[in-house]
Amino acid sequence: MAALRKWLFTGLLVIVPGVITAWVLNWIVGTLDQTLQILPVDWHPDKLLGFHIPGFGVLLTLAILLIVGAFASNFAGRKMVTWGDALVSRIPVVRSIYSSVKQVSDTLFSESGNAFRTAVLVQWPREGVWTVAFVTGTPNGEVAAYLRDEFVSVYVPTTPNPTSGYFVIVRKSDCIELEMSVDAALKYIVSMGVVAPPSLLTPDATDR
Template identity: 70%
Template structure:
């Protein structure tokens, strides 16, 4: 019975991560395949080839993203995007949703921004309890008038689902920047501390007592 139990646990350790990974990939591919709906029905690969090609929507989505990036990177495309942004900003209801989403996306994906590019060690939800958070920027608006000193805007994710969490503003002196990538920190959070990132090389520790100079 002991051997059967060990074999069962070993099999689960192999199959469960593989099954979850395949399920997530299948969901992503299936979701992106919905991009084919923007094509005329006569242009669908299923109609042209007579059989379904899984993942074709992924290639189509990637092509659309690259095309939009190429358009937005030149002078004419930039002017068109500005015109489109101005038009959307004048439509009631739409402008409030679009402007909010655009500000978040610009902050997250901007090459010059610091959002989610630094992992922090913070005390949450009370002093003496530590967890991992991610730097999202600096407080703004009227908030800065009520926070004396230097503060940071921090997102504290929940475990094991990091898409939910808390937005908090903490003193800069109470936040410790970690020497780990955002991916490593997210993996640490999602795994509930089971997958531990590699420890960075420690700096040489100075001697506890100063070295005495030899007598002259």
């Protein structure tokens, strides 16, 4: 029985990561393949080839992103984007949703933005208990007016699903900036601490 149990768990360790990875990739490719619906029916790869090949939607999505990015990077494109933003900002309800989403996307995807660029250690949910979090910016507006010290906004993800979590404002001095990358920190969180990234600290730093 001990041998059977060992073989069972070994089989799970070998198969589960591959199955889950294949499922996630299949879901992503299947979702992006829906982009093909914007093409005329006669232009669909399935129609032209006579059989289905998954992944054409991924290529089409990448092509659209590159074309839109190239257009929005020149003078005329920037003017069009500015005009479109001004038009949407005049539509009730829609402007509230659009402006919020745009602010978040500008912060996350802007090359000059600092959101989710740094992983830190913070005490959460109480003093003496530590967790990994991500810096999303600094408080501003009315919130900043009430804070008398230097604070940072951080996102504390839950595990094993980091897409949900908590937004908290903590003193910068209470955060310990980590050397690990954001990707490594996410792996650490998703694995519930099992997959720990290698230490990037020098021997002198670890002694302090």
